[in-house]
Amino acid sequence: xxxxxxxxxxxxxxxxxxxxxxxxxxxxxxxxxxxxxxxxxxxxxxxxxxxxxxxxxxxxxxxxxxxxxxxxxxxxxxxxxxxxxxxxxxxxxxxxxxxxxxxxxxxxxxxxxxxxxxxxxxxxxxxxxxxxxxxxxxxxxxxxxxxxxxxxxxxxxxxxxxxxxxxxxxxxxxxxxxxxxxxxxxxxxxxxxxxxxxxxxxxxxxxxxxxxxxxxxxxxxxxxxxxxxxxxxxxxxxxxxxxxxxxxxxxxxxxxxxxxxxxxxxxxxxxxxxxxxxxxxxxxxxxxxxxxxxx
Numbered sequence: 001x002x003x004x005x006x007x008x009x010x011x012x013x014x015x016x017x018x019x020x021x022x023x024x025x026x027x028x029x030x031x032x033x034x035x036x037x038x039x040x041x042x043x044x045x046x047x048x049x050x051x052x053x054x055x056x057x058x059x060x061x062x063x064x065x066x067x068x069x070x071x072x073x074x075x076x077x078x079x080x081x082x083x084x085x086x087x088x089x090x091x092x093x094x095x096x097x098x099x100x101x102x103x104x105x106x107x108x109x110x111x112x113x114x115x116x117x118x119x120x121x122x123x124x125x126x127x128x129x130x131x132x133x134x135x136x137x138x139x140x141x142x143x144x145x146x147x148x149x150x151x152x153x154x155x156x157x158x159x160x161x162x163x164x165x166x167x168x169x170x171x172x173x174x175x176x177x178x179x180x181x182x183x184x185x186x187x188x189x190x191x192x193x194x195x196x197x198x199x200x201x202x203x204x205x206x207x208x209x210x211x212x213x214x215x216x217x218x219x220x221x222x223x224x225x226x227x228x229x230x231x232x233x234x235x236x237x238x239x240x241x242x243x244x245x246x247x248x249x250x251x252x253x254x255x256x257x258x259x260x261x262x263x264x265x266x267x268x269x270x271x272x273x274x275x276x277x278x279x280x281x282x283x284x285x286x287x288x289x290x291x292x293x294x295x
Contacts (some may be wrong), residue, residue, distance in 0.1 A: 006276040012290040013102055015095055020283055021087020025079040028278035031248050033075050034068035035271030037136040042264035043233040044137055055140075063139050071135030074152040078132050082125025086183045087283075089117035107192050115180040122179025127168035129175055131155035133236040163240065171235035173246065178228040185221030186276055190214055206208070210284045211277050218276035222269040227261035229268065 038055050050058070059067045093113045097105050104110075131152050138146045149155035159167050194213040197203040203212070216249075231249050243249045253260050 005151030013294045014020060015285060015294050016087075016091050016283065016287040016291050018088040018091050019084055020286045020291070021091065021279075022080050022084025024279045024282035025083035025087070026273075027282050028275045029075045029079045030072070031278055032271050032275040033072050035267055035274070036075065036132075037068060037070060037139075037163055039264045039267040039271050040133055040136040040233055040237075041140050042267055044237050045263065059139050062126050067139050070139050070151075071132050072152050074128050074132035074135050074149075077152045078125050078128035081128055082121045082179065083279075084121075085124045086114075086117040086179060087187070089120055090114055090183065090187055093117070096265060100103075104191070104195055107188070110188040110191055110239045111184050114183040116277075117187075118180035118183025121183065121293060122176035123169075123172060125179070126170075126172045126175045127156055127159075128152060129232075130159070130168060131235050133233055137237050167240075170238075171232050173233035174228050174235060178225050181224045181228065182221050186217050186279075188208045188277075189220045190217040190280060193217055207281060207284075210281050214277045214280040215273055217280075218273040219269065221276065222265070222272045226265050226268055229263055230263055 014118060037059070038052055041055055041059075042050075042052065056068075063070065090110075090113055093103060093116075094110065097113075099105075105113075131149060133154060134147055135149050135152075138148065147155070147158070149158060156168065190213050193216050194209060197209050197213055198205065203209040231246070231253060234253065235243060235246075235249055243252070
């Protein structure tokens with residue numbers, strides 16, 4: 001995702017292949033999935049608030065340690081659709097618009113490309129995201145109310161069979177909006193922050209720089225996306241007819257107070273920060289070792 005510094009000779013540009021982002025995000029999801037599960041459960045709380053540590057105890061008591069990985073198949077499917085599309089569009093467009101002299105594209109352009117890529121990725125990943133939210137939230141429901149999807153594919157089939165194919169895109173407007181903001185916060189800001197770090201004498205093209213830039217980008221992305229994320233989660237987890245429309249969801253959430261839009265912020269950041277860090281560390285390693293050289 002940039003120019004490698006080489007004091008011994010000319011700079012060599014090695015760029016990512018379009019599918020590296022999806023692979024990196026899927027790898028990160030394997031590590032951070034339990035945090036994502038806790039975030040979803042906190043966002044769907046109504047009234048009484050349960051702390052993150054209490055939720056861990058409840059999940060482990062009811063379903064064992066592996067209960068923290070409920071919905072992992074849907075999470076992986078989501079990353080392989082959503083993140084492959086958003087990173088793929090961003091990488092291909094960025095490489096297309098990068099000047100021949102290797103100078104980075106302007107920040108406004110990378111922001112626009114990231115927004116478009118994120119929007120498209122959100123649409124493609126919405127079905128898997130819907131199943132992911134439902135499978136993660138299942139563990140806190142009474143046994144008779146659980147949907148009991150065996151895996152992501154079974155969940156997709158059940159939704160289509162019982163609720164109709166269009167239900168797979170429930171909350172798509174919020175998913176796409178969140179994905180656009182997320183991709184701007186994560187990807188465009190990551191590139192910009194990394195450029196700023198490399199312009200100083202304290203950072204080189206290495207893991208320390210990648211971790212620092214991705215941690216800061218994770219903070220930006222969490223703050224930008226949390227209100228939309230809360231609304232998206234509630235719509236996806238709702239029973240048919242529970243909400244009349246997007247404004248009804250906003251109104252009912254607002255009645256709980258302004259901070260309701262930031263429910264689950266801490267677990268969202270605690271999950272998104274390592275997920276962002278791992279995604280970009282994996283992505284940069286793939287780029288530096290398996291990317292192609294751009295002449």
